[in-house]
Amino acid sequence: MSSLATSVPVELLSRIDLLAQSAPVPPVMDAAEKQALKDKIKRLLQEKNAQLVAHYYVDDDLQALAEETGGKVADSLEMANFGAQSEADMLVVCGVRFMGETAKMLSPEKTILMPDLNATCSLDESCPPKEFAEFCAQYPDHKVVVYANTSVEVKALADWVVTSGNALEIVTHLKEQGEKIIWAPDRHLGHWIQKETGVDMIRWQGHCIVHDEFQMYELQSLKEKHPDAKVIVHPESPAEVVDLADVVGSTRVMIDAVQTLPDQKFIVATDYGIFYKMQQLAPEKELIVAPTGGKSGHCISCAHCPWMAMNGLHNLAACLENETGEILIEEPIRQKALQSVERMLEFSRAKGLVQSKASGD
Template sequence: MDILDLQAKSIPAALQSRIDALAIAAPTAPWLSAAEKQHLKDTIKTLLKQKNAQLVAHYYVDDELQALAEETGGKVADSLEMANFGAQSKADILVVCGVRFMGETAKMLSPEKTILMPDLNATCSLDEGCPPEEFAKFCAKYPDHKVVVYANTSAEVKAIADWVVTSGNALEIVSHLKAQGEKIIWAPDQHLGNWIEQQTGIEMIRWQGNCIVHHEFQTYELQALKEKHPDAKVLVHPESPKEVVALADVVGSTRVMIEAVQNMPDQKFIVATDYGIFYKMQQVAPGKTLIVAPTGGSKNTCNSCAHCPWMAMNSLQNLAACLQNMTGEVLIEESIRVKALASVERMLQFSRQQGLVKIQA
C-alpha cells in the first residue's frame, strides 16, 4: 500500500544537513603503510588481551576490522548477532565496530559490561530520521496499533515500541501479529515496510525513513548491469526501493545474501547492499565474482558508492585509541534500557519459539 502518513517524501532537512556536513567535514583516516597498519593491529591485539576485551564488527565495516575481530576471537555479524555474541561473552569490555544503535543494543543485552565504540558519532540515517519525541507523537495518533520498529533505531525509540524486528525475522513477526488481528505502526524504513506489506498482505501505518545507502540503488542502471551480466544473480536487501527489489533473484537480510552466495551454484552475483559485505562473501565463496549494484547514473561522480559513511568512521586508528584511552563508552539511561530491552526480548523469545536460529539485521 502507499505510505499513509503525510510526512515529507524526502530525507528530512536536518538529517540531510548532517549527511552533507559529514561528507564535507568528516576526518579521513590518513594513509598508512603496511608497517603502520601492522603496528596498530598488534597494539589492538595486546590491548584486547590486557583488558579482557572482545571485538565485534558488523559486515559493513572495513575488511581489516572484520579480519581483526575474527583473528582475536571476536565476531563478525549482523547487529543482533553481534549483541547476542557479546551477551554470551566472558569479556569485561565489548568494542563494537559499527554504528551507534548497535552499541546501544549490545549495552541493552549486556548492562554489566563496558561497551566501547571507536567513534560515538557513527550513527545511521534510519536512526537519525526517527527522532524519539516526534515518533512518540506519531504513535499517539494510533493508540489501538502495535508499534513495531526495526533494529536500526535508538534505544529511546525501542523503548516506545511493542516489538523490535530485524530484516531476518520481520516477516514472521508481522505475520504473527496479523494472525492475531493486530493493527501495526511500522518504523522507520519505508522500503522494508513496503516489502513486508507485499509479502504478508497486511496494511501498516508506516513512518517514512530510509537508509541512505540502500535508498540510492538505481533501477535503470541495475537493469543495464543485468543485461551486461546475464549470468549473474541479483541479491537485494529489502531496505532498497521496491523497483530495485522487483529486479532481484534473492531478497533478504545480510545473512540471507551471504548464504545465497555460498550455497547457490551460480558463479556471479550483483549485490545491492553495502559493499563491506564482500569481505564475508569472498571468505565463504572465494571463487565467485561479486559486482556492486549501481547507486548512480552515468552523470554521477560515483556509480557504485554503496558504502555507509558512518560505518566508514571506524578505523584501526580510532579503534586503538578507544581501547587505549577507554573512550567512546555507550551509556543508556536505565529506565530507557529496561523499556527498550522488553521489546527486544519479546522478539528474541518469539524467534526462539519459532526456531529462528539466526538473529539477523
C-alpha cells in the first residue's frame, strides 16, 4: 500500500502558529454581567427563531446555553445533521468556520451566523485549496477523502467528506470497493485509519495544533502516576500517543467511554473543552488532561483550541443582535461541496452513525 505524502510548507505552518498565538480571548466577566448576557441571548434566540449549535470544545457557558434553549451540543457530524433537520430560520454556530460553512451547505435557506468569522482551524489552514487541487491532479485514479475540518473549497474537490466518528466505516467501505484514496488533511488521523483498515492511502501532511502537542513520554509518566486510569485518545494525536491509549475514537466515542466504562479515572487526550460534557454525564469520574508540550517545553494550544476559545457570550450576543458574522458561500462551490457532505450523511444515517431526526443528546 502507498503512504506517499506531501509536506505542508514551513512558512504555512509558521503562519498557522502565529494565527493561533494572536487569536483573541473573550473578556472575563463577573456573575451578574454573565447572567445578563445569557438572558439577552435567550431572548434574541426566541425573537429571531434561531437555534444555537455548539461544539464540545467551546466554553462551558455556550454549551449550557445551547442545551437550555433547545439547540445542540455535539461533534461536527451531529452539528451538521441537527442543522439540516432544524426548523429554525437562523442557526448560530459556536465552533470554527468550517462548521459554519457545513451548516450553510446543508441549509442554504437559513441564515447562518458565527460569533467570530476569524475562528479558523489549523487543519483547514494547512490545506489550501489551490495546492491541494494540484496534488489531487497527480493521482486521478484515487478517491479524494477529506476530513470535515477543511474549507468548503476543499470539500468541493472531494469525493467524500468524513469525520473522526465515521471515517473508519467510510474508508473501510471504499477499501471493500477496491478504491485507493487520497486523504487530507490530518496526517495522524490518516495514519491511524490506514493502519486500522489497510487501505491504499496517500496522505496530506496537515495536523491539529491541539492534538499534535500531546507527548508520549510525558503521557507514559502520567500513566505510571495513575496506574488505575484509563487513557482515552483522539486519533488526531501522534501515533506514539495513540499507541498508549485504552480507547481511541471521536469526541462522541470518548464521551461514551467515560460515561459507560466502570473505571473511575481517565486521562483524556483531546481539547479539554470536552470535560464539560464528560462531567455532566459522569460527575463521579475523575478527568485528567493529557500532557502537552507545556509540561516540558513550549506549546501553542496547551490542550485548548485558541479558535474555539474565540467564541464567547459577548460576541455571541452581538452577532445575534446585529446579525453579523454571516456565513456566505457561492452557489457553484456550495453545490460541489454538498455532494461529498451529503454522501457522508446518507452513509452515516444508513449505518446508524447519526440520528435520522434532530434531537438533543
